[in-house]
Amino acid sequence: MHLDILAFGAHPDDVELGCSGTLIKHIKKGAKVGIIDLTQGELGTRGNIETRKQEALVAQKIIGAEVRENLKLKDGFINDDDQQALLAIIEKIRSYTPKIVLCNASSDRHPDHGIASTLVERACFLSGLSKIKVNNTTKHRPQLVLKYVQDRYIKPDIVIDISDEFDTKMKAIMAFSSQFYTEQNKHLEQTPISSALFLEHVKGRAIDFGRNIQTNFAEGFNCSRTIGVHSLFELQ
Secondary structure, eight states: OOOSEEEEESSTTHHHHHHHHHHHHHHHTTOOEEEEEEEOOTTOSSSOHHHHHHHHHHHHHHHTOSEEEEEEEOTTOOOTTOHHHHHHHHHHHHHHOOSEEEEOOSSOSSHHHHHHHHHHHHHHHHTTOTTOOOTTOOOOOOSEEEEEOOSSOOOOSEEEEOTTTHHHHHHHHHTOTTTSOOTTTTTSOOOTTOSHHHHHHHHHHHHHHHHTTTSSOEEEEEOSSOOOOSOGGGOO
């Protein structure tokens, strides 16, 4: 199956928080999108592997992604020099031949995020080398790798207007009810993302990025290379 966009996240809910609005926007435009979670989020204070798996499936349906897979790397122990992990990611890139890959921020509060970013970006490059053999797959290198801004602020290289998609993005986030604030779970052990204020932070970040392009809500991304457009009129 060919996918136009393949989004990677170190943990289930990373994609929802970082780039689900952008995914929803492009699905509405006819793009085929997939999600790959690197770990099962098993070290999270709340929930467990099974609850997070079920939450991820619900979020997938809300977003409208064609596929969602989990590579089951060890949460908290992702290594950007792990050959088996690189090969597993390369296999997915070659299997789905995406034009665009989205991945974690290059640096963030959770160390897994930056490591996952390096791991995925490196795999995107290596996937284009024909001498790397992975289960009868053929080489494929995505045209563009974008890293979505997460918890810690990073000035984005590009922002995507998600004003029409923001409400659906929040529904996808709240599919992970074990992780985020609800009246039903507010008595559980608190984490850096479990308060009502964290959800306001998510909204505030989207408002801030949107304000920069005179729209209501946006998501921010960074790229390791220069980004080009065919015309000045494509810029907002």
